[in-house]
Amino acid sequence: MNDIAQARAPAAIGAEGFLARYAGLRARLPGDETRRDAAAESFRARGLPTRRDEAWKYTDLRPVAALAFHEPLLATDTDFKLPPAPGARLVFVDGRFREDASRLPDGAAFTPFARAPRFDALARPEAHPLVALNTMLAEDGAVLTVPDGVDAGLVELVSIGAGGTRHPAAFHPRHAIRLGRGAQMTLLETLIGEGVYLHNPVMSVMVAEGAALAHVRLQNESQAAFHLATVYAGIAEGGTYDGFTLNLGARLCRTEIHTRLHGPGGAAHLNAAQVLRGVQHGDVTTVVAHDAPNCASRQTVKNVLDGRARGVFQGRIEVAQAAQKTDGYQMNQALLLSPDAEVDSKPELRIFADDVKCSHGATVGALDPDQLFYLRTRGVPEIEARAMLVRAFLDEALTLVSHPAARAALDGALSAWWEQETA
Amino acid sequence: MLRIENLTASIADKPILKGIDLEVPQGEVHAIMGPNGSGKSTLSYVLAGREDYEVTGGSATFDGRELLGMEPEERAALGVFLAFQYPVELPGVGNANFLRTALNAQRRARGEAELDAVQFLKMARAELKRLAMPDDMLKRNVNVGFSGGEKKRNEVLQMAILRPRLAILDETDSGLDIDALKIVAEGVNALRGPDFSALVITHYQRLLEHIVPDRVHVLAGGRIVRSGGPELAHELEARGYADMAAEAA
Numbered sequence: 001m002n003d004i005a006q007a008r009a010p011a012a013i014g015a016e017g018f019l020a021r022y023a024g025l026r027a028r029l030p031g032d033e034t035r036r037d038a039a040a041e042s043f044r045a046r047g048l049p050t051r052r053d054e055a056w057k058y059t060d061l062r063p064v065a066a067l068a069f070h071e072p073l074l075a076t077d078t079d080f081k082l083p084p085a086p087g088a089r090l091v092f093v094d095g096r097f098r099e100d101a102s103r104l105p106d107g108a109a110f111t112p113f114a115r116a117p118r119f120d121a122l123a124r125p126e127a128h129p130l131v132a133l134n135t136m137l138a139e140d141g142a143v144l145t146v147p148d149g150v151d152a153g154l155v156e157l158v159s160i161g162a163g164g165t166r167h168p169a170a171f172h173p174r175h176a177i178r179l180g181r182g183a184q185m186t187l188l189e190t191l192i193g194e195g196v197y198l199h200n201p202v203m204s205v206m207v208a209e210g211a212a213l214a215h216v217r218l219q220n221e222s223q224a225a226f227h228l229a230t231v232y233a234g235i236a237e238g239g240t241y242d243g244f245t246l247n248l249g250a251r252l253c254r255t256e257i258h259t260r261l262h263g264p265g266g267a268a269h270l271n272a273a274q275v276l277r278g279v280q281h282g283d284v285t286t287v288v289a290h291d292a293p294n295c296a297s298r299q300t301v302k303n304v305l306d307g308r309a310r311g312v313f314q315g316r317i318e319v320a321q322a323a324q325k326t327d328g329y330q331m332n333q334a335l336l337l338s339p340d341a342e343v344d345s346k347p348e349l350r351i352f353a354d355d356v357k358c359s360h361g362a363t364v365g366a367l368d369p370d371q372l373f374y375l376r377t378r379g380v381p382e383i384e385a386r387a388m389l390v391r392a393f394l395d396e397a398l399t400l401v402s403h404p405a406a407r408a409a410l411d412g413a414l415s416a417w418w419e420q421e422t423a
Numbered sequence: 424m425l426r427i428e429n430l431t432a433s434i435a436d437k438p439i440l441k442g443i444d445l446e447v448p449q450g451e452v453h454a455i456m457g458p459n460g461s462g463k464s465t466l467s468y469v470l471a472g473r474e475d476y477e478v479t480g481g482s483a484t485f486d487g488r489e490l491l492g493m494e495p496e497e498r499a500a501l502g503v504f505l506a507f508q509y510p511v512e513l514p515g516v517g518n519a520n521f522l523r524t525a526l527n528a529q530r531r532a533r534g535e536a537e538l539d540a541v542q543f544l545k546m547a548r549a550e551l552k553r554l555a556m557p558d559d560m561l562k563r564n565v566n567v568g569f570s571g572g573e574k575k576r577n578e579v580l581q582m583a584i585l586r587p588r589l590a591i592l593d594e595t596d597s598g599l600d601i602d603a604l605k606i607v608a609e610g611v612n613a614l615r616g617p618d619f620s621a622l623v624i625t626h627y628q629r630l631l632e633h634i635v636p637d638r639v640h641v642l643a644g645g646r647i648v649r650s651g652g653p654e655l656a657h658e659l660e661a662r663g664y665a666d667m668a669a670e671a672a
């Protein structure tokens with residue numbers, strides 16, 4: 001790079017430390033070195049996203065850039081307690097698979113990424129710096145395949161950030177979920193942890209013809225952690241990706257979901273709720289690409305924000321010329337529990353077909369004093385009444401989670417949140 | 424016994440109640456009638472504890488305890504119930520959950536045992552039946568999509584389940600069909616007894632044929648301008664409020 005180019009290019013932030021880790025680890029990391037090197041080059045050029053990037057206008061990663069992250073220590077004796085598993089459970093501690101704590105699924109084939117390190121074509125490191133960072137440093141992850149016609153039932157994917165080392169740890173798990181033709185699965189991701197760490201997972205999901213994946217994410221990371229997740233989903237003819245994300249934890253979190261409906265009659269549901277307080281920042285960013293006709297996309301996104309919390313929702317629907325009879329729906333609502341809370345909402349429709357039905361709406365409000373009063377005249381104490389109304393607000397989104405165990409996990413986490421809120 | 428003395432209240436600095444004096448002895452049912460905008464709903468909101476009304480003077484005691492400083496939920500636990508003129512919709516809150524939460528909150532506040540889901544449903548179904556309401560009322564969200572009359576009936580259902588000691592019914596008869604009016608009146612009459620009193624706000628004599636009041640009061644211009652027996656309601660039906668409003672002025 002010559003001097004002029006260097007002077008002109010905006011400084012790439014937060015890259016150096018990660019690139020130094022990569023230089024040290026390169027020989028030990030599994031899988032295709034050329035892919036990793038290419039990702040490293042791309043990351044070197046761009047660094048972490050900054051608010052100058054249109055897609056990152058509302059989310060500032062400087063707090064991530066300011067920290068020196070190291071790879072996690074080998075946490076062989078990390079203590080953690082999990083409720084008993086109702087079925088299959090894959091546990092990762094600091095991004096590394098822990099066979100001793102896991103129960104392998106019956107219906108799906110599982111391999112840790114460390115033993116089957118393949119980078120598929122869905123993820124785009126050249127377009128997304130965090131995916132480049134992940135590609136460069138990915139060590140492990142869940143590679144899950146459900147064969148044609150099989151219903152794998154509920155599979156839990158648990159990530160625990162152990163924290164507790166001298167330097168904050170960063171881990172970049174690489175997950176790949178494949179559903180064969182007509183296959184089904186409910187994947188319940190639970191993300192928890194302690195202390196300061198960066199969790200930067202990338203997941204690619206391939207839904208074959210007529211298959212259906214329910215993907216429920218319960219992001220309940222440590223309140224000091226950074227959670228930056230990218231999900232890519234490709235949906236074939238008649239397939240369904242039914243996604244739900246609940247962002248409860250982390251100091252700063254971004255869930256970025258890219259879905260592509262590439263066969264006719266597919267469905268993508270990208271529902272989410274963020275329930276944040278204090279100085280938490282939560283960002284749900286979604287892109288639905290309608291490439292084929294007769295597909296439906298549905299999004300109900302709810303934000304409940306207290307304290308000085310900030311919630312971001314960016315939702316883009318792209319309808320290609322071939323995608324006639326597209327049915328797109330997007331609803332984004334925010335409930336502000338405090339005058340200092342803030343929400344930013346950016347819907348975006350890019351429509352190149354003429355016979356489509358796309359609607360979006362956004363609302364921002366506070367708790368309704370008439371509703372509060374009504375409940376209180378019935379004897380419900382104020383705190384309980386507020387909790388009831390918040391739950392009622394979230395209900396429209398939560399009812400979209402149909403698997404009872406997944407729904408129960410979300411409800412449980414929300415109850416615990418509310419207990420802390422009123423303690 | 425509800426005792427209101429020289430009660431004055433404003434909303435947005437505009438005086439609405441201008442010195443209300445009213446006594447409802449325990450066991451009695453009193454009716455309040457009066458022109459639109461005279462302050463009837465304001466009085467009921469003030470008694471229930473709504474925050475945007477500023478009480479500027481006077482007192483309102485129930486069984487000797489001052490209501491005016493209490494939180495709305497404390498008043499409810501004491502047995503005060505307001506059936507709203509315009510019941511509030513609660514999207515996302517199931518009616519059964521709402522009613523059980525309310526009942527148990529009151530029971531807890533009074534140091535009584537809470538009802539479990541089974542006990543509650545049994546009791547709620549029995550009340551529904553008495554009020555000739557369909558069972559699916561319990562499954563629906565509170566007042567959401569209810570017709571005007573259904574909302575009023577739902578208020579009466581809440582009253583039947585919560586069993587207040589003082590019920591304030593703000594135009595609960597408006598919007599009810601003739602059969603529903605009778606059912607609602609029976610619901611109120613079923614609660615009548617030595618430990619139940621009620622303030623029934625209405626524009627129509629017809630309700631008072633079914634719920635025969637001990638006393639009738641006329642509220643006009645923020646004051647009680649006349650009180651009398653049930654026959655006063657007939658008189659009003661025939662003559663209107665015109666001369667009384669003049670008296671109040």
Ligand SMILES: Nc1ncnc2c1ncn2[C@@H]1O[C@H](COP(=O)(O)OP(=O)(O)OP(=O)(O)O)[C@@H](O)[C@H]1O
Pocket residue numbers: 434435437439457458459460461462463464465466508
């Ligand atoms: N939020 C408010 N802001 C300003 N004025 C108000 C407000 N609420 C009530 N008022 C006024 O207070 C007065 C009394 O209203 P209230 O609802 O108590 O009357 P009401 O006797 O119940 O009438 P109706 O028979 O029509 O139900 C009215 O003039 C009304 O416009």
Ligand SMILES: [Mg+2]
Pocket residue numbers: 463464465508593594
């Ligand atoms: Mg009124």
